[in-house]
Every structure is written in structure tokens, then in C-alpha cells.
Amino acid sequence: MLHEILLSLSGQQSSLFSFQTEEDVVSEESFPLLSPPEKALLSPLARLSRLHAKLRAHTAQICSTHPSVISRAVSTAIRSHHLGAFQKKILEVEKAIIAEDSSYVGGYGIVPLATVVGEFSPWTRRLEWLWELVRFIQPASKTENSQSCSGASLIDHLRGESQTGYVDIEEMALLLIGAAETAWMRQLSTWLLYGNLPILGKGDFFIQEASTSEREGSGSVMQFVIHADLLPQFVSTHTAASVLFIGKTLNLIRAKRGPSNRRATEALLTSPVTLHGEHITHLAELKSPISASKLSTAVNSIRLSLSQSTLSKLLPLPKILEILSVLHDFLLLRRGEFATALVSHAHSRLQERQRRPDATVLRNFAQNNVDSLAIKEGDLATALTNTWVELYSLQNEEDSADDELDLARELVRLSIKAKERDRNPRLTSEGAGAELVAETSNVPFDDLLFPTPTSLSVQVLPPLDLFLSASDISIYSKIHSYLLSIRRAQIRLGDMWKHTPLRRSYPSPWGPPRSNSRFGQSRLRMGRERENARLAQMRAIWATNSASLFVLSEIGTFFQGEVINESWQHFREWIEAGVSDTRSMPGSRPGSRPGTASSSKANNDNPDQPVTADGESEVSNSEPVTPRRHDPEALTAAHRRYLYSLVQSLYLTNTPFTQALRGLLICIDHFIALVIRLESIQRNMDLETDEGVVDALVDYASEERELWDTLQVARRDVERSIQEVVARLREIDDSRTDEGRMMFELASNTHKTWSVAQTNDCSYVPRKAAGVDRLLMKLDWGTATGN
Numbered sequence: 001m002l003h004e005i006l007l008s009l010s011g012q013q014s015s016l017f018s019f020q021t022e023e024d025v026v027s028e029e030s031f032p033l034l035s036p037p038e039k040a041l042l043s044p045l046a047r048l049s050r051l052h053a054k055l056r057a058h059t060a061q062i063c064s065t066h067p068s069v070i071s072r073a074v075s076t077a078i079r080s081h082h083l084g085a086f087q088k089k090i091l092e093v094e095k096a097i098i099a100e101d102s103s104y105v106g107g108y109g110i111v112p113l114a115t116v117v118g119e120f121s122p123w124t125r126r127l128e129w130l131w132e133l134v135r136f137i138q139p140a141s142k143t144e145n146s147q148s149c150s151g152a153s154l155i156d157h158l159r160g161e162s163q164t165g166y167v168d169i170e171e172m173a174l175l176l177i178g179a180a181e182t183a184w185m186r187q188l189s190t191w192l193l194y195g196n197l198p199i200l201g202k203g204d205f206f207i208q209e210a211s212t213s214e215r216e217g218s219g220s221v222m223q224f225v226i227h228a229d230l231l232p233q234f235v236s237t238h239t240a241a242s243v244l245f246i247g248k249t250l251n252l253i254r255a256k257r258g259p260s261n262r263r264a265t266e267a268l269l270t271s272p273v274t275l276h277g278e279h280i281t282h283l284a285e286l287k288s289p290i291s292a293s294k295l296s297t298a299v300n301s302i303r304l305s306l307s308q309s310t311l312s313k314l315l316p317l318p319k320i321l322e323i324l325s326v327l328h329d330f331l332l333l334r335r336g337e338f339a340t341a342l343v344s345h346a347h348s349r350l351q352e353r354q355r356r357p358d359a360t361v362l363r364n365f366a367q368n369n370v371d372s373l374a375i376k377e378g379d380l381a382t383a384l385t386n387t388w389v390e391l392y393s394l395q396n397e398e399d400s401a402d403d404e405l406d407l408a409r410e411l412v413r414l415s416i417k418a419k420e421r422d423r424n425p426r427l428t429s430e431g432a433g434a435e436l437v438a439e440t441s442n443v444p445f446d447d448l449l450f451p452t453p454t455s456l457s458v459q460v461l462p463p464l465d466l467f468l469s470a471s472d473i474s475i476y477s478k479i480h481s482y483l484l485s486i487r488r489a490q491i492r493l494g495d496m497w498k499h500t501p502l503r504r505s506y507p508s509p510w511g512p513p514r515s516n517s518r519f520g521q522s523r524l525r526m527g528r529e530r531e532n533a534r535l536a537q538m539r540a541i542w543a544t545n546s547a548s549l550f551v552l553s554e555i556g557t558f559f560q561g562e563v564i565n566e567s568w569q570h571f572r573e574w575i576e577a578g579v580s581d582t583r584s585m586p587g588s589r590p591g592s593r594p595g596t597a598s599s600s601k602a603n604n605d606n607p608d609q610p611v612t613a614d615g616e617s618e619v620s621n622s623e624p625v626t627p628r629r630h631d632p633e634a635l636t637a638a639h640r641r642y643l644y645s646l647v648q649s650l651y652l653t654n655t656p657f658t659q660a661l662r663g664l665l666i667c668i669d670h671f672i673a674l675v676i677r678l679e680s681i682q683r684n685m686d687l688e689t690d691e692g693v694v695d696a697l698v699d700y701a702s703e704e705r706e707l708w709d710t711l712q713v714a715r716r717d718v719e720r721s722i723q724e725v726v727a728r729l730r731e732i733d734d735s736r737t738d739e740g741r742m743m744f745e746l747a748s749n750t751h752k753t754w755s756v757a758q759t760n761d762c763s764y765v766p767r768k769a770a771g772v773d774r775l776l777m778k779l780d781w782g783t784a785t786g787n
Contacts, residue, residue, distance in 0.1 A: 002111055005042070006094050008049040009120065010087060041117050044124055051127040055083060058134045069201030070151030071137045073183035074158075074176050078130055082172060086123055093119055122168065129169055133161070133176075151204045152232040155180050159234070159289065178288035184232070185290075189283050192243065192302055195250025206230035207244055223465070224248060234289075239296045242303050245466060245633050249306055252314060252463050278305055307631045315463045315632050321575065323464055324639075326408050328568050331456060331480040333487060333560065337394060338387065343488045345386040346449050349379050375452040377416060384414040411461075417446055417453040440647060443658040446481040448488060448665060456480050467632050467639070475643055482652060483564075486556045486661075489668050493549040496672065502538060502679050534682070537708065541675060544715045548668055551722050554778045555661075563649045563769045570767035571642045575635065638764035645766035657728040664721035671714045678707050726779055733772045 055078070062075035096104050097111055105111055136157060138148045149157070158180060162173035187198040187205050198205055208230075210223035224247065226240055235243075282298040333339045388409050395402060446453040455477045460468045497503065651657045685700045 002097065002116070005045055005116065006090055009045060009052060009090050038113060041113050044117060044121060048120055048123060048127060051131050052083065052086065054140075055079075055127065055130055055134060058131075058138070058140060059083070062134065062138050066138055066148060067201070068148070068151045068154070068204040069187070069198070070180045070183045070204065071149065071154055073179045074154060075134065075137065077176055077179035078134065081175060082126070082130060086127070089120070089123070125166065126168060126172065129161075129172070133157075150230055151180065151184060151201065152206065152230050155184065155232045155234075162289075174289065181288045181290050185283065185286065188243070189280075191247045192283065192299070193279055195247045195254060204230065206232075206235075206240065207247060222251060224251075234292045234295070236292055236296060239292070239299050242296075242299045242633060245636075246299070246303055246306060248466055249311060249314070249463075252466070253310060278302075303633060304631060307633075311466075311632055315466055317575070319464070320467055320632070320635060321572070322404070322407065323411075323458070323460075323468065324572075325404055326411065327458060327476055328564075329404065330408050330412055331458065331476045332564050332568070333480070333483050334565065334568075335391075336487075337391060339484055339487045340491060341387040341390040342383065343449070343484070343491050345383040345390070348386075349383045350450070353379070375416070375450045375454075380414045380416065380450070380454060384412070411459045412456065413459055414454060414456050417455040440475070440478055440652045441655045441658040443655060443662050444481075445485040445658075445662060445665075446477075448485040448669070449481070454481075456484075467636055472640070472643065475647065478652065479646065479650065482650065482658075483556070483559060485665055486552055486559070489665050490549065490552050490556060492672050493545055493552065493668065496545050496675065499676070499679055501683060502675070503542075540715060541711065544671070544718050545675075547722060548664075548671075548718055551664075551725065551779065552668075554775060555725075558770075558775045558778075559650055562774070564646065567642065567646060567649070567767050567769065571638070571764070574638070574764050641764055641766050645769075649769040651732060651772075654728070654732060657725070657732060660721065660724040660728045664718070664725050667714065667717045667721045671711075671718050674707060674711045674714050678704070678711060681707060726776075729772050729776055729779075733776055 059075045059079045063072050063079070066072050066075070093104070093116065100109065104115055136149060137154060155177065158173050158177045162170050162177060164170055164173070183201075187201060190196050190198045191205070191207060197207065197209070206227050207224050208227055210225045224244060226244055231237075231240055279302045282301050286294055286298060329335045330338055388405075391405060444453060446455060457473050457477050458468075460470070460473060647653060681700050681704050684695065684698075685704065688694050688700065
């Protein structure tokens with residue numbers, strides 16, 4: 001029977017235990033003379049036998065079929081080490097029994113069954129734990145968990161299991177963690193050293209190739225994204241973004257060196273062998289279990305090494321400033337002529353489609369098919385092209401060529417917004433930017449320029465995609481539509497004063513000699529009475545128009561001047577200060593604390609300097625701080641801080657305010673449309689009265705009465721919307737408790753994705769814009785003066 005016990009414990013089929021059922025019992029047919037106590041002693045051994053056999057079979061299946069290399073490595077470690085140790089224990093017991101060791105064999109060569117059971121009793125807990133682990137890796141049946149686990153979830157599970165009170169379980173878990181992290185580090189090193197995705201287990205790595213819809217015209221350079229569900233917990237989001245950045249950089253270097261690139265001027269002079277040796281040293285210093293801080297330090301060292309050698313040529317600072325200037329001038333509307341021309345040509349395009357529909361549109365309209373009346377991509381392209389033509393026409397021959405305008409014409413695109421592009425549940429390469437898009441208000445402003453939601457964006461080409469992500473451009477597009485809607489309402493309200501017939505008597509009354517006759521005097525008297533009545537009616541309309549223009553002008557001026565322009569100047573001075581510091585004294589690095597323009601220029605004399613990422617004072621003469629200022633990823637973190645401060649200062653995260661502002665803009669559009677319609681009706685009425693041009697199909701007098709009633713309702717709606725906007729601004733001013741919160745702390749951010757903007761690698765602190773109290777003071781002053 002001892003022979004059968006040892007064979008069954010080795011995983012062999014034995015007649016001692018019944019394997020036809022799931023119960024761990026002794027077979028009655030093979031050993032009918034066993035007493036109940038002996039059967040009870042053999043039950044744990046039956047359980048061990050069954051677990052050993054199932055572990056052997058299940059781990060073999062995992063090693064051959066599981067898609068995750070990490071899971072295969074853990075399964076192999078279980079088979080070779082833990083199950084091997086169990087098998088070795090069986091052989092040791094068998095050898096001791098054969099050698100008649102006194103620890104096992106008693107008098108008359110009797111081997112107590114309790115002694116054998118006691119030798120294997122610690123293995124019950126171990127094999128039970130291993131069986132639960134392999135079932136976590138790959139369920140044993142379809143009735144259990146639906147899918148196999150990923151490598152990241154397995155590492156996280158093992159790290160959690162290592163926190164136990166059993167020393168043997170902890171040692172087993174640590175050994176398996178070492179096997180899993182070794183396989184994961186091999187995948188990571190392939191990406192960090194060469195910029196290649198791992199060949200084995202490619203689908204289990206947290207960096208994946210972007211889909212075709214996510215590339216968005218990136219050219220021949222492959223795009224990559226981060227999958228949050230494949231990211232181990234000990235890897236912070238900042239470290240993951242750095243890993244993605246390093247691999248993308250290496251891919252760009254390989255693309256530059258490829259055979260398709262024949263321009264010798266773009267060749268990159270680096271020493272990849274030396275760099276790989278330094279990088280391997282950083283990675284080799286990581287020991288299992290991997291510390292998050294040590295991994296972050298190693299990745300940052302590799303990133304800085306690349307920045308010193310390659311990125312200074314691949315992505316120079318002037319190129320970054322150039323694309324940022326384009327974004328500020330055209331998407332943030334620093335160039336007012338661009339916004340004016342775009343609004344004008346968009347309105348002209350809409351009027352042209354309404355006045356001159358083609359035969360296809362008329363045919364579809366007759367068939368009740370309104371799809372052809374929607375705005376098409378061609379209409380947007382025409383409006384944007386006409387805008388560029390107008391901007392070029394404003395240049396003088398004596399002026400130098402506007403390179404920024406040429407670059408903007410090449411990169412800026414106006415397109416119909418696709419809803420599918422906005423949904424991105426994963427943590428992609430946008431990282432923090434994707435979270436910022438989710439934090440902004442859902443109130444749309446992109447359907448006010450055209451009836452169809454449109455988006456003005458900038459096409460980001462490599463290598464600028466290392467600095468700007470698609471979500472960053474999406475944030476700029478949101479801000480652009482937000483600012484342009486305010487500017488558009490200002491322009492349309494200002495154009496109302498150009499409607500001369502509504503403001504004064506037009507055309508001018510008769511003069512002598514026709515006015516000297518009795519008919520002429522009667523005609524003049526009737527005209528004056530009509531004009532006086534209309535002017536009295538229009539006073540409230542013009543007052544509402546002036547009040548709306550005043551409120552929008554003050555809000556737009558506050559956003560454009562105090563928030564955007566001042567923040568951009570502060571951010572640009574911080575970027576350019578990094579270049580000037582390399583040519584000046586080592587300790588003269590300017591600070592980035594918010595303040596006035598004069599204080600930012602004189603911040604070299606400020607003794608309160610922020611500390612660097614290494615914890616050293618700014619007045620130290622340490623040179624390694626210089627590459628950190630030129631590091632594109634550090635600039636990316638600073639840029640995202642800048643973007644977040646813009647979104648906060650523009651109140652784009654305040655849903656009640658954006659709802660009130662959108663309601664005001666819609667009411668103003670309706671109000672302006674009614675006033676323009678009133679002008680048309682009054683012109684036709686004057687033709688009937690003065691010239692005798694009668695249209696028998698239309699009763700203009702009744703239409704005017706109905707329109708006046710509607711216009712009075714619209715005027716009250718505009719005034720009510722103005723009060724609502726001001727009330728929302730007062731609520732923002734009253735909520736001063738939020739000022740104690742850190743500027744970059746997102747209370748609703750559960751994924752902590754904005755930690756990339758909170759790291760010490762970036763010392764930039766955005767300029768804090770003036771509070772809303774200044775804007776309210778101007779609005780209150782306008783109310784006091786009669787507006």
C-alpha cells in the first residue's frame with residue numbers, strides 16, 4: 001500500500017484512490033480491509049494526489065496554449081520548481097523508507113501511516129494555493145471565470161498573494177513574482193532598448209499599435225497607444241508615459257535612418273551601442289519584486305540619456321515653439337483677423353447655400369430628403385480656403401513672409417466632428433490629456449459656427465507627436481469653439497448697427513421741390529410718424545443689443561487678454577528661459593511661480609526659488625538640470641499643466657456656466673434673426689406704401705405684428721440669459737473654498753492619470769489668472785452706467 005500511496009502522490013493513476021468521482025476517498029474495491037481511521041488518514045493524501053495530477057495537466061495546457069508569455073513563465077515555474085520540489089519530497093520519503101530510516105520505519109519494519117501523512121501535510125496548503133493560482137491564470141472549465149487573465153493582472157494578483165501570514169506561501173509567491181517580472185522585463189527591455197514591440201506575447205504588452213482610426217494621417221510612422229488594463233499596478237502612469245515616449249522616439253530614429261529616407265541632412269548621429277549599454281545597466285539594477293520608484297528612476301535615466309544624445313536634434317526647441325505659436329494664434333484666436341474672416345466666410349457660405357440651392361438639393365427637398373441640406377466637408381474647406389486668401393490679402397508687399405501663416409495653412413484643418421472619435425475608454429497615448437477631455441463640460445459650442453458640429457484642429461506630424469497628442473489637440477479644439485462662439489456673437493451683434501434702415505430714416509425723405517407740394521408735405525408727415533413709431537419700438541431692441549454686446553465683449557476680453565495671452569506669455573518665457581540659462585550662470589535659472597510680468601522678468605533676484613526634481617536648490621551649480629529643461633517629455637508635462645490651467649481659468653469645467661453661456665448665445669442668434677426678418681418686412685411694407693409695389697400673397701402688416709410679439713419674447717429671453725450668465729459668474733466668485741485645493745488635483749479622477757502633470761520632473765507652475773471678481777466689477781460698472 002505504501003507503494004500505491006507514493007505512486008498516486010507522484011500523479012500516477014492508482015487503484016488506491018478513486019478518480020472517477022471528485023471526492024477524495026479511498027477505493028473500496030481495491031483495499032476493502034482498511035479501517036475507518038486509516039481511510040480518514042488517507043483522505044489528505046488522496047487530495048494531494050488529485051491536486052498534483054490536476055496541476056500537472058493544467059500547467060501543461062497553460063504552457064502550450066495561453067496567449068500571455070508572463071502566464072506561461074509562471075506556469076513553467078510552478079511545474080519546474082514547486083511541483084518539482086513536491087516530487088523531490090516524495091523521492092526523499094521513498095528513499096528513507098527503503099533505507100529503513102528510523103524516522104519512518106519502526107519496529108518489525110512497520111511504517112506508521114500517520115508519519116507519512118504528517119510528512120506531506122504542509123503540502124496540502126501549498127498545492128491548494130497553486131491550484132487556485134492556475135485556475136486564476138486559466139479557468140479549468142467554462143463555468144468559471146470567462147477569460148484567461150493578462151500578465152499584468154497576474155503580477156498584481158501574485159503581489160497581493162505575497163502579503164500573507166504563511167511563510168511558505170510568501171516564499172512561493174515571491175519566486176513566482178520573480179518569474180513573472182523577469183518575463184515582463186524582457187518585453188519592456190525590447191521596447192526600451194530598440195523601440196520594438198515584443199515578438200512573443202505582443203498582445204499582452206501594455207503598449208500596442210494604434211488602430212487605423214486612431215492614426216489620423218500620421219503617415220508611414222507607426223503610432224502606439226497605452227492600454228490601461230494591461231498595465232501592472234507598480235507602474236505609475238507617469239512611468240508608462242515615459243516608456244511610451246522612449247519607444248516612440250526610437251521608432252522615429254529608425255524611420256529617419258530607414259532606406260526610404262535618402263536625405264543625408266536628416267541623418268541622426270548617435271552611438272546606439274553605447275546608449276544600449278547604459279540602458280541595459282539601468283535595467284539590470286532592477287531586482288524582483290520591482291519597486292515603482294526604482295523603475296521610474298531607471299526609465300527617467302534612459303529618457304534623459306536619449307534627450308541628451310538624440311532628441312535635441314530630432315525635436316529641437318524652436319520647432320516646439322513654432323507649433324505652440326500656431327496653436328495660440330489660430331486655435332486660441334490671438335489673431336483676431338482669423339476669427340473675423342472665418343466667421344464672415346462661414347456665414348457667407350451658409351447664405352449662399354440658402355440662396356442658390358443646386359438641382360440635386362431641390363430634387364431631394366421635393367422628395368422630403370433633407371440629408372443633402374446638411375453641411376458637407378466641401379463647404380468647410382471652401383470657408384477655410386477663403387479665410388486664408390483674406391489673411392494673405394491683408395499682408396503688405398513690404399512685409400516679410402509670414403512663415404507662421406504658411407505653416408498654419410498647411411496644418412490647420414476644419415472638419416465635421418465625428419462622434420466616434422470622442423469615445424476613448426482606454427488610457428491611450430494621450431494619457432493625461434484624455435482625462436482632461438473627460439473633465440471638461442459636455443455643453444457643445446461646436447455647432448454655432450455651422451449647423452453641423454465642426455472642429456478646427458491642427459494636424460500633428462512626427463516627430464511633433466512626441467510632444468502633442470491627439471487629446472491635446474482635442475482640448476485646443478474645444479477651447480477654440482468656445483472662444484469662437486463668443487467672438488462670433490460679438491461680431492454679429494456689432495454688425496446689427498450696420499443695418500441702416502433700422503437705425504434712421506432710410507432712404508432720406510423728399511426734399512424741395514417735391515416736399516413743397518401738399519402731397520409732398522403729407523408724405524413727409526406720414527413718414528415722420530411712421531419713423532417715430534418705429535424708433536420708439538426699437539429703443540428696447542437696441543438697448544438689449546447693446547447690453548448683450550457689452551457682456552460678451554467683457555467676457556471675451558477677460559478670457560482673451562487676462563487668461564489666454566498672459567498665460568501664454570508666462571509659459572513661453574519659461575520655455576525660452578531654459579535656453580538662456582544654458583548660456584548664462586548656472587544658478588540663474590528663472591523661477592516659474594505665477595506673478596506679474598515685471599516680477600517674472602526680475603525673478604532671478606527672487607530668493608524663493610523652486611527646487612529641482614533631484615531635490616537640489618536652484619542656486620546650485622549642478623549641470624544635470626540643463627537637459628531636464630530641454631527634455632521634450634518635461635515640456636509635455638509643463639504644456640499639459642498650461643492647458644489644464646487654461647481650461648480651469650476659462651471655466652470650461654463649470655457646467656452651469658457653460659450651459660448659461662450657450663443659452664445666451666442661442667438666444668442672441670434667434671434675436672438677431674428676428675431683427676433681420678423685421679427689417680425685410682418693413683422694407684416690403686414701405687415699398688407697398690410709398691411705391692405701390694403690392695404682393696397679394698403676403699400680408700406684411702399682420703406678419704409685422706406677429707414678429708413684434710415674437711421679438712419682445714426673444715428680447716426678454718436674452719435679458720434673462722444675461723442675468724443667468726452673471727449669476728453663474730457670481731456663483732464662481734462665491735465658491736472660494738475651491739481655492740484651497742491644489743490646482744492640479746482632480747477629485748473625480750479615479751485613474752490618477754494626471755500624475756504626469758504632478759511629477760517633480762516638471763518645475764513649471766502656470767500663471768494664476770485674475771479672479772472672476774474683476775470681470776464682475778466691469779459688468780457691475782456697465783450696469784451702473786445704464787447698460
